[in-house]
Amino acid sequence: MRKNIVAGNWKMNNDLPATEALILDLLKQEQTSNAEVMIAPTTVSLFQAFNATKNSNIEVIAQNMHYAESGAYTGEISASMLKSVGVKTVILGHSERRAYFNETDELLAKKVDAALKNNMRIIFCFGEELTDRKAGNQEKIVGSQIKNALFHLEAAAFKHIVLAYEPVWAIGTGETASPKQAQDMHQFIRQTLNTKYGNQVADDMTILYGGSVKPANAKEIFGKPDVDGGLIGGAALKSQDFYAIINAF
Ligand code: PGA
Numbered sequence: 001m002r003k004n005i006v007a008g009n010w011k012m013n014n015d016l017p018a019t020e021a022l023i024l025d026l027l028k029q030e031q032t033s034n035a036e037v038m039i040a041p042t043t044v045s046l047f048q049a050f051n052a053t054k055n056s057n058i059e060v061i062a063q064n065m066h067y068a069e070s071g072a073y074t075g076e077i078s079a080s081m082l083k084s085v086g087v088k089t090v091i092l093g094h095s096e097r098r099a100y101f102n103e104t105d106e107l108l109a110k111k112v113d114a115a116l117k118n119n120m121r122i123i124f125c126f127g128e129e130l131t132d133r134k135a136g137n138q139e140k141i142v143g144s145q146i147k148n149a150l151f152h153l154e155a156a157a158f159k160h161i162v163l164a165y166e167p168v169w170a171i172g173t174g175e176t177a178s179p180k181q182a183q184d185m186h187q188f189i190r191q192t193l194n195t196k197y198g199n200q201v202a203d204d205m206t207i208l209y210g211g212s213v214k215p216a217n218a219k220e221i222f223g224k225p226d227v228d229g230g231l232i233g234g235a236a237l238k239s240q241d242f243y244a245i246i247n248a249f
Contacts, residue, residue, distance in 0.1 A: 003206050004222075005162060005229035006246045007038035007123060008236025009063065009091060019045040023052045025239035031057070033249035035229060038123075039236065040091055043077055050086035061089040061123070064097060067110040079118035089121040091231075093149065095168045105148030112149055116157055123162045123231065124150065125210070130169035138167070139188050146192060155197045162206045163189060164231045170211025172233055179220045179227075182209045186226035215244035222248050 014022060019041045031037065038059045041049045049060045066076035082090060092111050097103040108124075115122050126145035128138040142165065150161070165185050170177050177185070186207045194202035209221055210231030221227055229249075235241040 002204055002228055004033070004035040004249050005038065005206055005208060006035045006232060007040065007061065007208065007230070008232050008242055009040045009094070010042065010236060011063070011096070011233060012042060013237055014041060014045070016045050016048060019049055020052060022237070022239060023049060026058060026242065027053075027056055029239055029243035031243065032247045035246050035249050037246055038089065046082070046087055047085040059089060060087060061091065062087050063091050063094070065090050065092075065111065065115065067107070067114040069114075079114050079120055083118060083120065089123065090115055091123045091125060093125040095125065095127055095166055095171060105145060108149040109152060112153070116153070116160055121160050121162065123164050123208070125164040125166050125231065127166040127168050127211070133167065133169060138185065142185065142189065143192055146189065151196055155201050158193070158197065158201045158205060162208060164208040164210050165189060166210035166231060172212070174212050176212040176217055176221070177209070179224050182221055182227055183224035186224065190226055213245060215241050215248070218245040218248035
């Protein structure tokens with residue numbers, strides 16, 4: 001079933017006290033929509049964040065993980081480690097991971113497999129750069145990012161995957177894709193899934209938009225038929241803005 005989801009990607013912001021303070025603030029907000037709510041604090045705060053949100057409908061998710069189960073990967077975190085602190089969902093393929101940590105489609109395919117093997121849900125991110133869009137190549141780029149990292153999977157695996165289209169030129173820049181640009185791309189993504197896996201997988205897929213979503217533009221973007229929610233960066237760090245976006249449904 002397709003769901004509405006609003007996920008806050010906190011990136012490398014908020015130490016432990018700030019994480020606890022922001023969660024306290026979030027818990028005071030009123031939710032009037034039925035969207036699923038997720039927050040992705042930094043790894044060192046996941047355990048406390050999980051405990052602090054236990055009696056709420058906020059799900060605490062991770063920003064990244066390694067593909068290996070364990071071993072000599074200094075500084076890395078495995079799926080089972082995330083699960084051991086209560087985390088069941090992980091963001092994979094964020095453009096910042098791709099750009100600054102050289103995450104390729106090939107590596108992401110391995111991370112996807114590891115997360116699924118550990119029964120985790122994945123928010124899989126992808127999106128074109130400004131030069132791609134200017135050259136009219138956005139569908140070609142997005143299509144290949146999806147195919148290269150996900151199309152080795154069986155149809156059943158897609159029950160555990162949420163897609164997040166995040167045009168790189170709109171992330172943290174204040175520039176948003178227009179609702180029409182978002183809708184056109186989301187429709188293309190659904191069509192791409194349909195061609196490979198058929199109607200059911202395509203119709204059931206939750207596809208989030210990410211890139212400078214704010215209270216002021218959320219309603220119009222979420223109003224588009226193929227946009228099922230948002231992955232929110234900057235605006236997720238302010239409790240009132242985050243809930244204004246959640247309640248935009
Ligand atoms: P932004 O970030 O909302 O600050 O543009 C979105 C994201 O990177 O997920």
